Amino acid sequence: MTMVAAFGQAEARHPGARGPALMEAILQAAPVAIHLLDLDGTVRLWNPAAERLFGWERDEVLGHRAPWVPKAQWDAFRRHLEQVVQGEVLPGFELELQRRDGAPLHVELWTSCVATPTGPAQCLGMLVDLTERRRSDAFRRILFEAGEVLPASLEPDATLEHLARLAVPAHAESCRVYLEDAEGRVRCVVSSGQDAHATRLDAEAQAPTEEAVANVITSGEAALQAGPPSWLCVPLGRHGQVPGALTFTTSERTYDARDVALANALAHRAALALDNARRYQEALRTSRTREELLAIASHELKSPVSALQLQVQNLRALLERATEAPPRERLQRGLDLMGRLTKRQAHLIDALLDLSRIHAGRMELNPEPMDLGALVREVAERFEPELAGSGCLLTLTLPPDAPGHWDRLRLDQVLTNLLSNAMKYGRGNPIQVELSGTDAQVRLDVRDGGIGIAPEHLPQIFQRFERAVPGRAYEGVGLGLWIVRQVVEAMGGSITVHSEQGVGSTFSVLLPRQRG
Structure with missing residues (x-):
C-alpha cells in the first residue's frame, strides 16, 4: 500500500483537497516521523522524517514488522496498538525504541485508528523525538x-x-x-x-x-x-x-x-x-596566621620593652649605689644593649607601619639618581658590629659604580632586610653580596651558607606573615621579605630565591636602571 492509497478515504471525505499530490507533499514535508501499521506491527507507510529519525529507509521496512521496537518492548507496543484500535485515546505515549545502529531512542507516540473498507483497522502513528527534550x-x-x-x-x-x-x-x-x-x-x-x-x-x-x-x-x-x-x-x-x-x-x-x-x-x-x-x-589560614602574628608581635614587642625596663633599673641602681663616677665600661655596655633593643623595636614597628601603608596603597617612592654600589657599602659598614658578633664574614663583589634612578631609603630597607635574613639564618657562615648588571638593569645577589629553606615553603616565602622557619626559634613576624618584594616590584623589578636545605639561600633582585 502506498502512502497516498493509505489516505484514499480521507481524501474522498475532503473534496476541496487537491488530491494525491497534496497528500504526498504533506507526508514528504512533515517534520515528524509518520508510520502506518497493521495490528501485528507490519509497516504500511513510512515517511522521510521517519527514515531520518530511525535510520531505516522506506524500502527496508515496508511489508516488515516494525524493526525499531526492541523485543523487550514488543508486548507493550502490541497492547498499545490494540487499545488504539478498540477506540481508546492514548495521546502522548512515551516509550523507548531503537535506531538502526542500536542506539536507544526515546519518543512520544501519538496514535490514531484508521478504518479500511476491505480489511482490519490500522494504526497511524506520529512519533516525536524526545532526545533533545530529555x-x-x-x-x-x-x-x-x-x-x-x-x-x-x-x-x-x-x-x-x-x-x-x-x-x-x-x-x-x-x-x-x-x-x-x-x-x-x-x-x-x-x-x-x-x-x-x-x-x-x-x-x-x-x-x-x-x-x-x-x-x-x-x-x-x-x-x-x-x-x-x-x-x-x-x-x-x-x-x-x-x-x-x-x-x-x-x-x-x-x-x-x-x-x-x-x-x-x-x-x-x-x-x-x-x-x-x-x-x-x-x-581561615590568614585568620590563624594573624592570631599567630599577634602572639609573635606581642612577644617581639614585649621582650625588648621588658629588657629596656630592666636595663634602665640596673643603670639607675648602679648610679644610686655608686659613691664615685660609675665605671664607664659598664655604662657603655648598658647603653649599647639599650640601643640594640631600641633598634629591634623600631624595626618591628616600621614593618607593621609598612604593612598598613602598603595595604592602604600609600607606599610612596621618591626616586633619585644614585649609586647602588655605594649604598651596598654603606649598609655593610652599618652591619659590621653585628657581623662581628655573629661571626659572619661578609664579602662584597661590586663594580666601580652602579648608577640608576631609585628610591634610596627603600633600597636601604631592601638591603637591610636581606642582610639581616642572611645573618639570622646563616649559622655564622660567610655571606656574599654581589652586584652586576647591564645597560638596562642591575642584579643584586645576597648569598648565605645557612640552613636553607624547605621546598614546601619556597612558594610562600614572599607572602606576608610567612617565615623561612616556622615557629618561634627565630625572631620576626614574617613581613620582611613581603615588604622587600612590594618595594622591588613597585620599582619595576623582581626578586627570586634559590635555596637548598643545609646548603644555603641566594636572594636575587633585578632592578631596571630607569623606571618606565
Missing part, C-alpha cells in the same frame, strides 16, 4: 544540582568530588578533574564513573591524553573527540584561578556542541565554587 531536562537538572551542591562545600577537595559525580551517569560514563601543579604538570585529581578504578587499557583509551588536557588548559578552548566512544574536555579555571580541566567520556553516543555548552556551564559553576572554597580556606 537532554535539555537532564542539562537543567545537572546545572540545578550544581548550583545547589557545589557552593555548599567550602572544602576544595570535597568540591572537586561533587563536581566529578554530578555528570555520572546522566551525561557521561566517566568524569575526571585535572589540575595543573606548580611545576606545570597536569594530573588527574578526581575520577568518577566506570574508570574511577579502571586498569583496562580500553577504558583509558576512551579518555583524552594528559597532553590533550594540557592543551585545553593552555589554550582555554574546549576539545571534542567524535565517536562513539566520545570524549570532551573543557577548561575549569578562569583568569586568576588555579588552572585545570574537566573531561567527560561516553561509549554510547557522540558528544556535540550542546554537550560542550553544558560542560562549560558546569565548569564555570565549579570554578566559582572552587574559588570560593579556596578563598574561604585562605581566610
Whole structure:
C-alpha cells in the first residue's frame, strides 16, 4: 500500500483537497516521523522524517514488522496498538525504541485508528523525538544540582568530588578533574564513573591524553573527540584561578556542541565554587596566621620593652649605689644593649607601619639618581658590629659604580632586610653580596651558607606573615621579605630565591636602571 492509497478515504471525505499530490507533499514535508501499521506491527507507510529519525529507509521496512521496537518492548507496543484500535485515546505515549545502529531512542507516540473498507483497522502513528527534550531536562537538572551542591562545600577537595559525580551517569560514563601543579604538570585529581578504578587499557583509551588536557588548559578552548566512544574536555579555571580541566567520556553516543555548552556551564559553576572554597580556606589560614602574628608581635614587642625596663633599673641602681663616677665600661655596655633593643623595636614597628601603608596603597617612592654600589657599602659598614658578633664574614663583589634612578631609603630597607635574613639564618657562615648588571638593569645577589629553606615553603616565602622557619626559634613576624618584594616590584623589578636545605639561600633582585 502506498502512502497516498493509505489516505484514499480521507481524501474522498475532503473534496476541496487537491488530491494525491497534496497528500504526498504533506507526508514528504512533515517534520515528524509518520508510520502506518497493521495490528501485528507490519509497516504500511513510512515517511522521510521517519527514515531520518530511525535510520531505516522506506524500502527496508515496508511489508516488515516494525524493526525499531526492541523485543523487550514488543508486548507493550502490541497492547498499545490494540487499545488504539478498540477506540481508546492514548495521546502522548512515551516509550523507548531503537535506531538502526542500536542506539536507544526515546519518543512520544501519538496514535490514531484508521478504518479500511476491505480489511482490519490500522494504526497511524506520529512519533516525536524526545532526545533533545530529555537532554535539555537532564542539562537543567545537572546545572540545578550544581548550583545547589557545589557552593555548599567550602572544602576544595570535597568540591572537586561533587563536581566529578554530578555528570555520572546522566551525561557521561566517566568524569575526571585535572589540575595543573606548580611545576606545570597536569594530573588527574578526581575520577568518577566506570574508570574511577579502571586498569583496562580500553577504558583509558576512551579518555583524552594528559597532553590533550594540557592543551585545553593552555589554550582555554574546549576539545571534542567524535565517536562513539566520545570524549570532551573543557577548561575549569578562569583568569586568576588555579588552572585545570574537566573531561567527560561516553561509549554510547557522540558528544556535540550542546554537550560542550553544558560542560562549560558546569565548569564555570565549579570554578566559582572552587574559588570560593579556596578563598574561604585562605581566610581561615590568614585568620590563624594573624592570631599567630599577634602572639609573635606581642612577644617581639614585649621582650625588648621588658629588657629596656630592666636595663634602665640596673643603670639607675648602679648610679644610686655608686659613691664615685660609675665605671664607664659598664655604662657603655648598658647603653649599647639599650640601643640594640631600641633598634629591634623600631624595626618591628616600621614593618607593621609598612604593612598598613602598603595595604592602604600609600607606599610612596621618591626616586633619585644614585649609586647602588655605594649604598651596598654603606649598609655593610652599618652591619659590621653585628657581623662581628655573629661571626659572619661578609664579602662584597661590586663594580666601580652602579648608577640608576631609585628610591634610596627603600633600597636601604631592601638591603637591610636581606642582610639581616642572611645573618639570622646563616649559622655564622660567610655571606656574599654581589652586584652586576647591564645597560638596562642591575642584579643584586645576597648569598648565605645557612640552613636553607624547605621546598614546601619556597612558594610562600614572599607572602606576608610567612617565615623561612616556622615557629618561634627565630625572631620576626614574617613581613620582611613581603615588604622587600612590594618595594622591588613597585620599582619595576623582581626578586627570586634559590635555596637548598643545609646548603644555603641566594636572594636575587633585578632592578631596571630607569623606571618606565
